[in-house]
Amino acid sequence: MSESQQVILNHEAGSGVPLTLRNVSIVYRTRKGEVQAVRDVSLDLHAGESIALIGESGSGKTTLGLGIVRLLVKSAEVTAGEITYRRDGKEIGVLALNKNALREFRWKECSMVFQSALNAFNPVIRIWDQMRDTAQSHGWKDKKAIRQRSLELLRFVQLDADRVIDAYPHELSGGMRQRVLIALSLLLDPQVLILDEPTTALDILTQRTIIDLLRKLKDEQHFTMIFISHDLAIAAELADRIATMYAGRIVELGSSDDIFYRPRHPYTLGLIRAVPKVVGDFQELFSIPGSPPDLIDLPSGCKFHPRCPYATDRCREEEPDLETVGPDHMAACWHWQDVEKELQTKPLHSVA
Amino acid sequence: MGSVFLGAVQSIGATLRIMSYNKVGFAGFIAVLFLLFMTFIGPFFVPLDTKTKVDQIYQPPSAQHWMGTDHQGRDIFSQIVNGGKDVIIVAVVAGALSTLIAVTFGTLAGFAGGQVDAIIISITDIVLTIPQLPLLLVLAALIKLNNIFYLGLILGALGWPSLLRAVRSQALSLKQRDFVEAARALDLGTMHIIFREIVPNMMTYIIISFALAMTGAIYAQVALVLFGLVPFSGSNWGVMLSLAWVRGAIYFKDSIWYIMMPVAAIVVLQLSIVTMTRSLELVFNPRLRSGA
Amino acid sequence: MALIELKNVSRTFGKGDERVVAVDNVSFAIDEGEVLCLVGESGCGKSTTGKIVAGLLEPTRGQVLFDGQDISKLDKDSFRRYRHAVQIIHQDPYASLNPTQTVRQIITRPLLRHHKVSGRDGAEKRAIELLEIVDLTPAHDFMDKYPHQLSGGQRQRVSVARALTVEPRFIVADEAVSMVDVSIRVSLLNMLSRLQEEFNVTFLFITHDLALAKYFAWEGRISVMYLGRIVEDGPTRRVVMDPRHPYTQALLSAVPEADPELARRKKRIQLRSADIPSLLDLPPGCTFHPRCPYFVEGRCDAEVPLLAGIPEGGRVACPVRKDVSIQLVE
Numbered sequence: 001m002s003e004s005q006q007v008i009l010n011h012e013a014g015s016g017v018p019l020t021l022r023n024v025s026i027v028y029r030t031r032k033g034e035v036q037a038v039r040d041v042s043l044d045l046h047a048g049e050s051i052a053l054i055g056e057s058g059s060g061k062t063t064l065g066l067g068i069v070r071l072l073v074k075s076a077e078v079t080a081g082e083i084t085y086r087r088d089g090k091e092i093g094v095l096a097l098n099k100n101a102l103r104e105f106r107w108k109e110c111s112m113v114f115q116s117a118l119n120a121f122n123p124v125i126r127i128w129d130q131m132r133d134t135a136q137s138h139g140w141k142d143k144k145a146i147r148q149r150s151l152e153l154l155r156f157v158q159l160d161a162d163r164v165i166d167a168y169p170h171e172l173s174g175g176m177r178q179r180v181l182i183a184l185s186l187l188l189d190p191q192v193l194i195l196d197e198p199t200t201a202l203d204i205l206t207q208r209t210i211i212d213l214l215r216k217l218k219d220e221q222h223f224t225m226i227f228i229s230h231d232l233a234i235a236a237e238l239a240d241r242i243a244t245m246y247a248g249r250i251v252e253l254g255s256s257d258d259i260f261y262r263p264r265h266p267y268t269l270g271l272i273r274a275v276p277k278v279v280g281d282f283q284e285l286f287s288i289p290g291s292p293p294d295l296i297d298l299p300s301g302c303k304f305h306p307r308c309p310y311a312t313d314r315c316r317e318e319e320p321d322l323e324t325v326g327p328d329h330m331a332a333c334w335h336w337q338d339v340e341k342e343l344q345t346k347p348l349h350s351v352a
Numbered sequence: 353m354g355s356v357f358l359g360a361v362q363s364i365g366a367t368l369r370i371m372s373y374n375k376v377g378f379a380g381f382i383a384v385l386f387l388l389f390m391t392f393i394g395p396f397f398v399p400l401d402t403k404t405k406v407d408q409i410y411q412p413p414s415a416q417h418w419m420g421t422d423h424q425g426r427d428i429f430s431q432i433v434n435g436g437k438d439v440i441i442v443a444v445v446a447g448a449l450s451t452l453i454a455v456t457f458g459t460l461a462g463f464a465g466g467q468v469d470a471i472i473i474s475i476t477d478i479v480l481t482i483p484q485l486p487l488l489l490v491l492a493a494l495i496k497l498n499n500i501f502y503l504g505l506i507l508g509a510l511g512w513p514s515l516l517r518a519v520r521s522q523a524l525s526l527k528q529r530d531f532v533e534a535a536r537a538l539d540l541g542t543m544h545i546i547f548r549e550i551v552p553n554m555m556t557y558i559i560i561s562f563a564l565a566m567t568g569a570i571y572a573q574v575a576l577v578l579f580g581l582v583p584f585s586g587s588n589w590g591v592m593l594s595l596a597w598v599r600g601a602i603y604f605k606d607s608i609w610y611i612m613m614p615v616a617a618i619v620v621l622q623l624s625i626v627t628m629t630r631s632l633e634l635v636f637n638p639r640l641r642s643g644a
Numbered sequence: 645m646a647l648i649e650l651k652n653v654s655r656t657f658g659k660g661d662e663r664v665v666a667v668d669n670v671s672f673a674i675d676e677g678e679v680l681c682l683v684g685e686s687g688c689g690k691s692t693t694g695k696i697v698a699g700l701l702e703p704t705r706g707q708v709l710f711d712g713q714d715i716s717k718l719d720k721d722s723f724r725r726y727r728h729a730v731q732i733i734h735q736d737p738y739a740s741l742n743p744t745q746t747v748r749q750i751i752t753r754p755l756l757r758h759h760k761v762s763g764r765d766g767a768e769k770r771a772i773e774l775l776e777i778v779d780l781t782p783a784h785d786f787m788d789k790y791p792h793q794l795s796g797g798q799r800q801r802v803s804v805a806r807a808l809t810v811e812p813r814f815i816v817a818d819e820a821v822s823m824v825d826v827s828i829r830v831s832l833l834n835m836l837s838r839l840q841e842e843f844n845v846t847f848l849f850i851t852h853d854l855a856l857a858k859y860f861a862w863e864g865r866i867s868v869m870y871l872g873r874i875v876e877d878g879p880t881r882r883v884v885m886d887p888r889h890p891y892t893q894a895l896l897s898a899v900p901e902a903d904p905e906l907a908r909r910k911k912r913i914q915l916r917s918a919d920i921p922s923l924l925d926l927p928p929g930c931t932f933h934p935r936c937p938y939f940v941e942g943r944c945d946a947e948v949p950l951l952a953g954i955p956e957g958g959r960v961a962c963p964v965r966k967d968v969s970i971q972l973v974e
Binding site for chain 3: 158175203207231232234237257270271276281282283291351
């Protein structure tokens with residue numbers, strides 16, 4: 001255990017806000033029109049914190065994640081807002097970075113762990129080549145040191161380092177590949193990790209080992225992490241704070257316990273009531289009627305109103321902004337107090 | 353009866369509308385229609401100029417002779433109008449035959465698998481390795497390749513192997529698709545599965561290979577005429593090219609029209625066929641239609 | 645008499661060195677109107693079993709009985725009746741419908757082919773009815789749509805409507821809601837449950853998601869598969885609340901829960917090894933033994949454990965632990 005603490009860079013549970021998003025909007029230009037994938041998102045990510053961006057298809061969570069590291073496709077554009085990154089007292093405006101500075105930023109400051117699909121890897125090169133290429137393309141030339149570090153990291157993610165480093169991607173299982181991707185993301189000692197659906201498509205037992213590994217990264221190494229997922233369960237396991245996203249906006253933001261036991265936005269409530277728990281007695285589940293909106297042709301007012309049981313005329317006309325509904329807890333809903341009242345009669349308990 | 357007619361007209365209308373979604377493709381379609389009109393109907397209005405006019409050799413384009421004149425003073429435009437029919441017929445016959453063989457046996461091979469597949473693949477490989485040009489040379493010596501239908505059939509009989517392999521691999525992958533399995537579970541029948549489930553999903557392949565088979569046939573016949581292997585009489589575009597080439601028409605400023613016109617005609621025909629496929633694709637693959 | 649019964653069914657793929665036993669000596673019975681869930685991780689053979697039950701794949705060994713009769717020995721008419729009676733819903737909404745056909749064509753084709761209706765008008769009417777049964781309303785709006793114009797959840801409903809055209813008695817749902825948005829899954833499952841209640845349709849529900857299995861099959865049974873074998877089965881309540889097989893226990897403990905308090909208090913079961921055996925090279929004896937925390941040397945790696953009944957309901961393939969209850973939450 002102490003060995004692994006030496007392996008990774010000193011990440012003290014520090015203070016500071018490594019990442020700030022202010023009023024970020026991202027648009028995709030398609031033939032059919034402009035897709036408003038992310039609309040006016042603001043977020044502060046504190047050092048050592050892990051935030052989960054939870055949403056379904058079309059929520060904008062993946063776009064936002066890609067936007068932070070500026071890996072969006074050409075047809076997408078950040079049309080508004082600022083992304084500020086801080087480390088050791090320096091401040092960088094991420095959106096203004098030129099090509100070289102961006103390369104420095106990506107992977108050295110903020111790296112991304114993609115889904116472990118086979119096509120996250122170049123199939124014709126070995127894992128070592130992938131790691132060396134990544135390191136060298138970000139300015140690190142010392143092959144011996146890179147090799148050393150790669151082996152360390154592979155061991156940290158509990159792989160048989162000597163065997164894996166010379167393997168081809170297709171020789172590894174899905175779980176092993178996901179671990180390699182995590183090791184790869186740590187190669188240049190970033191401060192912030194963004195993980196996109198890190199456990200989707202993995203089997204249950206494999207998923208558990210990855211979750212435990214990420215927990216280790218969080219608890220022992222104090223990494224600052226953003227999880228992007230549609231899976232509420234992984235948020236419950238790993239996140240300190242959760243932001244639920246709908247139609248490109250954050251509709252609720254709060255601590256994990258607040259979100260799960262004291263939600264104030266009808267969408268969050270709907271999601272929680274739609275997800276079954278395995279352990280324990282039977283629970284009634286409820287689905288959310290309707291389907292996510294067309295991002296090119298969004299409804300007026302609050303985008304959730306067509307599916308919302310609390311919707312009134314005001315909801316059809318005005319889109320609510322995030323407002324404080326509790327300590328460090330915000331929700332974007334005109335009727336959050338109705339949700340609060342509902343939960344007083346039908347509270348959400350832990351099944352434990 | 354009237355309603356059937358109306359229904360047919362409506363679907364033609366709908367089809368044309370779908371094709372028009374792709375501007376380039378639709379332009380190609382119009383060009384093809386125009387060329388068909390010109391080469392099949394045109395000759396009734398623009399008779400072939402066969403009179404030798406020694407005083408009008410190699411005239412540049414003018415009001416009298418829209419495309420100039422050839423080495424015997426004959427009007428090039430009339431030759432172009434009259435010379436396309438043969439070229440197109442060979443192309444269509446060859447293309448249709450290749451495509452028919454490839455689709456039928458390719459789908460059968462992919463879908464049936466086993467022995468049937470093995471036999472078809474072996475035959476395909478053999479035909480694939482036959483060198484086409486020497487074979488055509490030999491055939492030209494043995495039989496008169498004058499008849500455009502025979503030429504079309506022969507070219508078609510040689511051009512199907514690579515297309516068959518493509519169709520077969522498509523059929524193989526489509527066979528595994530869930531909706532095909534569902535069709536089996538619903539007991540919809542093998543014929544239905546092949547023709548209503550699998551083939552419609554291969555239409556893009558089929559259309560494009562039909563187009564390529566045609567363009568290939570056009571080149572082949574022009575090459576044959578150029579090499580003097582096929583002694584065509586008359587003056588189709590291939591013959592025009594051949595005659596112009598032999599006479600060194602490219603070397604002189606005035607005579608260049610004689611060689612450029614058939615080349616241009618062939619190029620326009622090829623381009624229109626290929627671009628038209630983009631519109632045809634929209635008809636057969638609903639997913640490609642934007643704004644539908 | 646059970647509606648569907650599998651007797652010692654095995655299915656192998658490949659030959660020689662590449663030989664994989666995807667399903668190994670699986671036996672179970674499903675009664676009419678019942679729900680059975682097959683759960684397991686990828687490679688456990690649940691999908692293959694589902695296809696064998698649906699008659700889309702032949703077993704290498706063993707029998708599949710429908711209404712008591714071996715389906716491989718049925719005459720043409722009886723086989724046709726079986727074929728109609730057992731339908732399958734696939735996982736991938738984007739591959740389960742023919743992209744070149746409209747919803748109308750997809751639904752009316754089987755209706756017309758099997759003469760379930762009189763003429764085109766009858767087919768149109770019945771198609772609308774079916775779309776309404778699967779909650780695709782207003783049905784008229786959907787008839788002319790192509791699959792790519794529908795959402796994942798809507799496509800799955802069309803798949804179900806298509807399966808209903810032949811009035812099946814049994815539906816195999818192979819990960820039918822896995823690729824659909826979370827908020828919509830429940831409504832799809834509720835729709836399937838309604839089919840079960842209103843039309844007495846029997847279900848084989850295949851999934852890797854234990855929580856969904858528990859929800860859908862609460863009144864039914866669950867079978868847990870590992871590397872081609874059933875390791876535990878029984879009434880859902882019993883299996884989920886009192887699992888006996890170490891693999892089932894490991895699964896239940898490993899599943900992440902959408903409940904932070906529960907996630908904190910769930911008992912963690914550590915496995916001896918993180919390596920998943922390859923189907924090409926199965927461990928001897930109990931195939932779970934290299935990972936099992938209760939491994940008994942000389943026993944677990946030598947004898948293949950057989951499914952044995954337990955008084956609490958169902959069967960467990962683990963002589964060592966089948967009578968031991970554990971706490972899943974601390």
